[in-house]
Amino acid sequence: MRSGAARFLSLFVLVLCLAIGGAAQQVPPVGTIDARVGLKAGLHDAGEAAKNMEHIATMPKPEGFFDPAAPAGRGSAPESQQAGRGENQGNRGNTPPGQPPPFDPVASNRLGFTNSDLAFTGNHVIVGNYHGFNTYDVERPNRPKLLASIVCPGGQGDVSVHGNLLFMSVEQTRGRLDCGTQGVQTAVSQERFRGIRIFDISDINKPKQLAAIQTCRGSHTHTLVTDLNDKSNLYVYGSGTGAVRSAEELTECSGKDAKEDPNTSLFSIDVIQVPLAAPQNAKIVNRPRIFMDTATGNIAGLWQGGNHGEGTQTSRMTNQCHDITVFPEVGLAAGACSGNGILLDISDPKNPKRLDQVTDPGFAYWHSATFNNDGTKVLFTDEWGGGGRPRCRSIDPPTWGGDAIYDIVDRKLVARGHYKMPAPQTELENCVAHNGSLIPVPGRDIMVQAWYQGGLSVFDFTESSKPTEIAFFDRGPIDAKQMHGGGFWSTYWYNGSIYGSELTRGIDVFKLKPSEYLSQNEIDAATLIRNEELNTQEQKKITWPAATPVALAYVDQLTRTKSISSDRAKAVKSAMEKADGVRSPQDRGAAAAIEQLNNLAAQVDKDAAAASGRDAMRLKALADTLNGRAARMK
């Protein structure tokens, strides 16, 4: 889109769009108001604002995954106008006063079809849903194609994938072993399922349920854990947050307090072992007491609930983890566990051991975690209000309902900074920090994160204490008058695109655009990273190839901090391009190109020795890339 004609055409289209009304947003003058403020409401025609990214595809939810009578679900009055003090406000329509109105079945299960977390395998995106999951082919990311719709209710329907196995979390009491939609009509039932399902997806169009591991609190989320020393087993950490079921239904379950019952099902996670040769034999092998006070042996040893003093947030008691992110190659896991953020040693995946725990006076509910690629920091999120409430209004504190960034120093968490999507949202938009993933730009820590109806925000947290926004996308509320649950559950980078699962609207795909904050070379370097499979909660170490975009990405970063001379920058570009022109080691120019790269690398190494901090690291990485490129030609 670089020609004058195309630019004219796009302007023409934009004007026409504005003229016909439709979805076009009101774009405020640059530099005055954030473009995310004042967007028009709508389910599939809401106003949109984007900065430094392009929205390349959107697809509504497929049939079977919304209520045809109420595709957007049912709304409710905004918090400020809610039922409040009046009497019998439920009486609406033609019901005579004093009589209960007829039950409204559509309104009842309005969260029954919510889209949830994402997993990726090959060209496929798997979109979890409280009602099952959908698989899309994204070989062409701008043309996602629905491949399969699987109905298997029980929420949240968080999904992970490992080869031909698909894992899915089920927590609700309506969940059934047989994936039925009819719920369970007795209080105690062997037909009920709450826990982790395993499907065989070798036939992607027609998955088959292989196993269903029952757990006491069900599974709100789960995390796959690779055991680097044991290829025959896979582990799953199951995090249950729901009410504990009765012992009549599942023998070992107890919802009692830690003091009353040392075997309580609270205060632990479920560690499931999956023998890969026989996944149907998967079973719980441990319920580690990771909240134990090791001095006293009290299994309820972490945050007891309550606030942190006058004017601080009330944090929930730590008797559960909401989500755990593991990083097997660095032997660590970060648990977002209700009232605490915790750091775990998982060198023995079956027996995670707590290394440290933190609280934050602005955090209501520790929700999820993301490591940077070096494994030297963790970003935790706070799901204040549970995800259903508007918590990004101008009146909401910027350190509440956002992210807290910690450096890992000597295997301890050290608080550094906070980040919250900066544009104020309306009270009709549920908004709070939610799931995100790293964007694999070498030399920087960059993340894309979902904020429900606050849209998505791409930001840099290389400086832990000074996170800065790079790009965003946002829509107006689902409805202009009523509050409807919606927005992004997860936004993850996968093989060059950003995928978003929208609770109510469907899925969206985005591309990053270069800007002063992020160069085309940096985007190209990130796009070089191709995964065959991706589960965001199991981080894998990213290593960048010795390729031109990677070298130029470092150069751009060093240029930005004025830490490289323009001559040196030009020399890097020229040496890498010359190397790219060499087709085989026998080429006439090969030896010269190798020599040029090695000489330049030696100079850049010297530059690195003279520099400090982040610049020194980038210079060193640049020198390694130059040498690596030379080695590839031999």
Add this chain to the structure above:
Amino acid sequence: MYPYGALKTLRSHAILAVFAIATLSGVAAACRTAAPANPAGTNDPRPPAVPIVQPGAPGEPSKVIAVAQAVDLSHVQATEADVKFMQGMIGHHEQAVEMVALIPTHSTSQEMQLLGKRIDLSQQDEIKMMKRWLEVRGQAIPSEHAMHMHGATLMPGMLTPEEMSRLEAAKGREFDRLFLEGMMKHHGGAITMVNELFATPGAGQEVEIFSFASDVDADQRMEIDRMGAMLNAILKERH
């Protein structure tokens, strides 16, 4: 193919043509068209874009089901027990708010003041949520002071009018003790209500009530623990 054809809702062929060009030139984002909200309802005779598959229990085969069957949540709607639970819990929470309102004038303890603010906030917030839940489902919202009415049934753990009067008459440390004992019993009642809900056939399955009841269970347990510790400290002071 795009299921539900994004172009279907466009208003005229002229706009369609422009939109197609816009798509080609990569500026679709500048003018995103309204996708149909409800492309094919259950009455639509067209088959879904892909067959909807319902797996069986572990080891059992999967089968293809119809759209109408896929979206049938009629058996997991909120039940009468769910509605009663919410209605009862509103009165239950309102008593907590009423008890807490006594703290500023009846207690001198800083810790009690903080506890009171905390309980007040969380209970008010949950009352709003419960009222909204009932309102959205077209159910009656109990009047604010229904629990004071003569003959009103007290929900589990709620203080009797006599117990409330005793609390109102107490001051200082005696008030603190009565308050903590009363609120622990009160919260214990909420847990009983949650247990009874989940023990009722068919109840607690609807998505929102499931997560709300789970939260009530966890939060009240936590507060009971905190109040227990405070109460122990008071009882020790006496010796």
